[in-house]
Amino acid sequence: MPKIVDRKQRRDEVAAALWRVAYRDGWSAVSLRRVAAEAGLSLGSVQHYFAGTDDLLNYAVGGVLDALDDQLVGQLTTLADPQHAQSTVRRVLQSMIPGAAEGSDPSSAPVPDNVWQIQVMAWLTVVGRAAQNPEMSARLSAGSDRLAQVIAAAIRMSAPRHSLDDAQRDARGLLSLVEGLLLQLARRDISPAEASIVIARFVAVVFTH
Numbered sequence: 001m002p003k004i005v006d007r008k009q010r011r012d013e014v015a016a017a018l019w020r021v022a023y024r025d026g027w028s029a030v031s032l033r034r035v036a037a038e039a040g041l042s043l044g045s046v047q048h049y050f051a052g053t054d055d056l057l058n059y060a061v062g063g064v065l066d067a068l069d070d071q072l073v074g075q076l077t078t079l080a081d082p083q084h085a086q087s088t089v090r091r092v093l094q095s096m097i098p099g100a101a102e103g104s105d106p107s108s109a110p111v112p113d114n115v116w117q118i119q120v121m122a123w124l125t126v127v128g129r130a131a132q133n134p135e136m137s138a139r140l141s142a143g144s145d146r147l148a149q150v151i152a153a154a155i156r157m158s159a160p161r162h163s164l165d166d167a168q169r170d171a172r173g174l175l176s177l178v179e180g181l182l183l184q185l186a187r188r189d190i191s192p193a194e195a196s197i198v199i200a201r202f203v204a205v206v207f208t209h
Contacts (some may be wrong), residue, residue, distance in 0.1 A: 011049050014039050023118045064126045072143045079150045085158035087209040093199045099192030106131050120185045162206035170206045
């Protein structure tokens with residue numbers, strides 16, 4: 001009896017192999033043949049799921065966007081809790097940094113360097129493609145807008161003297177800080193732990209302003 005293969009699971013495995021090849025060997029090395037070898041599959045098997053490299057990359061980028069959407073839902077749910085607004089905002093922002101221990105389970109093992117570096121590369125790839133894709137750009141912007149609004153509400157809840165405009169500017173500033181830290185992570189100027197400390201410092205400044 002032939003083995004039944006879950007189509008989405010196999011496509012996800014191939015997409016994960018694409019990110020590993022791109023991270024380790026550079027984008028010039030990415031091909032269906034190289035990705036197939038990385039995934040432990042034959043070229044013909046990969047071609048059964050993807051028409052070509054662009055088709056595979058589009059699927060891989062879509063997977064990152066779906067993961068970001070899932071993360072956003074979790075972040076908005078967490079921020080809906082009115083208690084401990086400062087620590088909640090800090091944890092949410094730290095959760096946006098791949099490999100950062102704070103904001104998640106502190107007892108968990110550190111994320112291996114190659115894993116968080118691949119995640120950062122995938123995020124940067126999505127941002128780069130969004131610049132050429134209005135639909136993708138709108139999807140990212142909508143998520144950022146929703147998150148900024150909820151962070152601004154948390155700031156005002158904890159510090160009522162903040163005007164709405166100031167809270168919104170501070171929320172945007174914090175999100176911009178995270179994006180800047182992601183770029184520094186991509187260059188390996190800082191570590192996830194250092195980025196997490198920077199976030200904690202600036203969140204404290206916003207909430208005690």
